Amino acid sequence: MAGHSKFKNIMHRKGAQDKKRSGMFSKLSREITVAAKMGLPDPDMNPRLRAAVNAAKAQSVPKDNIQRAIDKASRSDAETYEEIRYEGFGPGGVSLIIEALSDNRNRTATNVRIAVSRNGGNLGASGSVSHAFDRVGLITYPASVGDAEKVFEAALDAGAEDVTSSEDGHEIWTAQGDLHEVVKAITPVLGEPEGAKLAWKPQTMVEVGEDDAALLFKLIDTLDDDDDVQTVWGNYEVSDAVMEKLA
Template structure:
């Protein structure tokens, strides 16, 4: 697929994005609820909640849905979600990091392990692959937000460390502890981002061939189909020609 970024979550592939839109609101709602429960329910006083709400708005999530997710944080008898990370290997030894928000660790662990085992991978121990990634901030804007030079200049002025632009979007990378500050500065300059979150950026990448790419995409899709899974990161690079063949 033209413009495919080797770093971004596979959810951003056009076809996958359309297919998974129905589950996207559920994942966004869960992040809003967790963010509101961990801090103040006021987004102006809670940076994580502000980013979560902005991400929901960027996906056209209705205001009522957003407010319900915030309200759930203080609702009696509401779900208590916890953040869990899983690490493992996909086809061709690709390193995979899975981030989840769950109210049942046993269920989520079983589902993640099953997704790996059925799609040519295996779940590893905590810390098995994360040493090969950097923990950073990632802010994304659609290509329509501005040309590459303008976004690059705005991002650097806001304190970002790197910018990558393609025909679909702009990816702005920040230091982990600068994410909220940079996102707020960019919002004032060019509007709310599509997303702003902590990310796992691979230190090196592995280019996968067509056979392994097909299996890898099935694994990532299986993981992302799970309601508990929020994000999936990997150290892979899929060539545009291979993406076009796979559709």
């Protein structure tokens, strides 16, 4: 679940779609289970669970799968997942924050380290790059929800801080502590969001050339294939011209 929609649209090959879909279902189900275990198993009473369920629905996860993931949280034999954050650098000096949910810290650390080192990057110590990101709330809507002006006005009225709109959809940014209140205020206007979660927003961007971009996307794709890795955040910026060459 890397945070670069153009990359995901262009780089995911048709032959890998079934595998990607299965992996996405697994990640979303894991987040649902963790959210249900950390709070109440009722999405109406648990903002993190509600956001996880909405994200799963947006990706067409079957209702039975969603309910099983919720029910799994209350079972005595359910796995215990740990939230882990890795920080490091990718090709072209890009800063990366890798978030994982794991039931085996050693396995996850090994897999992440190998993926990063084999694709032109290296992991750093905790805090090595997160100081260059802001911890904020991120609410996402598809482009079909309305035009940029409509979404901007709704977000502003709901207490959001910033909005980014493109042909891929709308990203609404909030202060870290305001995320769930903004979701509550904006839902009656725009409907349930595709996603609502805490995010890492880079303070400055690094433009990446063709060679580094190709290696960076390979790194992100490798991390995305790991069941333990939930999200990869980065401060990379790739021009449309380079994206077209890599398509």
